[in-house]
Amino acid sequence: MDLGLNFKIKMGTIAENLDSVRKRIEAACERPGRNPAEIMLVAVTKTVLPEQMNEAIEAGVTQIGENRVREAWEKYPHVRPVTWHLVGHLQTNKVKRALQLFEWIHSVDSFHLAEKIEHESAKFERTIPILLEVKTSPEPTKFGVPVGETLEFVKKISAFGHIQIEGLMTIAPFTDEEAPIRKSFKTLRELRDHIAKAKIPGVRMNHLSMGMSHDFEIAIEEGATIVRIGTAIFGPRQT
Template sequence: MTELSLLDAATFRDRLARIQERIVQACRRAGRSPDEVILIGVTKTFPVSVVQLAFEAGLRHFGENRVQELVAKAAVLPGHIEGGTITWHMIGHLQRNKAKEVVAHADWLHSLDNLRLAETLEQRAAQAERRLPCLVEVNVSGESTKFGLPPEAVHDFLDALAPFEHLEICGLMTLAAPTDDPEAVRPQFRLLRQLAQTYDARRNPRVQLRYLSMGMSGDFEVAIEEGATHVRIGSALFGPRLV
């Protein structure tokens, strides 16, 4: 029997309730309100039927790593930008030749990491007459295999985004290093928060760093304790990724 066939409504509702309770407890430890944290279900490799199941269970935010999967699923379950009731987050690395699709179908982009991409997104968003909420991706772990800006380049990059009036620069995103001990990556989450807190908005008034997208299935509680406003949960909700 496949993982997909095992993921019935009761199983998913139980997993969702457990994750939501862990979010509540992490917020309590940090002196925060659970209302400050948005749970994004990462549905990479899963079919649209799983998104529908999760939606019926009460989940409203979904994340995709690949543009082609986002486009296919949004065609069936459109996001707010297309008049639907789901919020689609593009959380994976984005190439410039896919910018048009993201502007057309994604409600949020979590992986802005270079000026050429920003220029293309600005052009596409202007043509679509919309503002695209964007989070700037930061490589806090320093791993060469990961995308994102080095921490020391973030503030200057935010300055350089001033001309792009169709991009709403509203936060930062990161992926911490893989670890079996979430405490080991706490400093990485803290660094992202500090980068947001220390940016002087007078340098670029278009930048309002209200959101921190950080934390996944293995470390989201520590991320919340360090200020995460968006946590991206895949396997803890949906089980092992389908290939």
């Protein structure tokens, strides 16, 4: 398995790349005996043009992931109907605009942010599915709730009526070494199981959003239900 910054992928058309990714998902599911239908593929489109996004949608993509609210808003009118996921860090001053576009938020990492989402969702009279971002590796640039504080965080926001906790999200260390990547994903799965056992009213632990182009196969082996894949579908990111 090719990992990390130097991972290789033979880029073809977007449809060909999607087919390759789906086959890799199926192969990764076979190893632990999982059903590929359990895996939600979110095509991450940071810096990807609307024309390319539409090409992916024509090839069967139904879930789009964006990192930035502003970029998503600029693209949205030009993209065919699809479910939009916010997978990047969300600032509280962008929550209102985010809720007008995104159907899932993967990156809730503080009480203040959860409270703001609850407040704005109530204005829209909607309940939005969210995932709690957990910091499972020590890089200082990463966001996320510390592993040891996540259960109490879940309890603290579980009574909010306009957010629905659906599970957890993490980003593994970006490295060529498999062991720390696998450890990060295993940590999230074990944390999910621990929270699920607490049986907190109104809280669902149905989803683990983990795994990107360089490590999604490991994530699937460790229990991912959502994988966020950009480069393996659209090619190297344009800056």
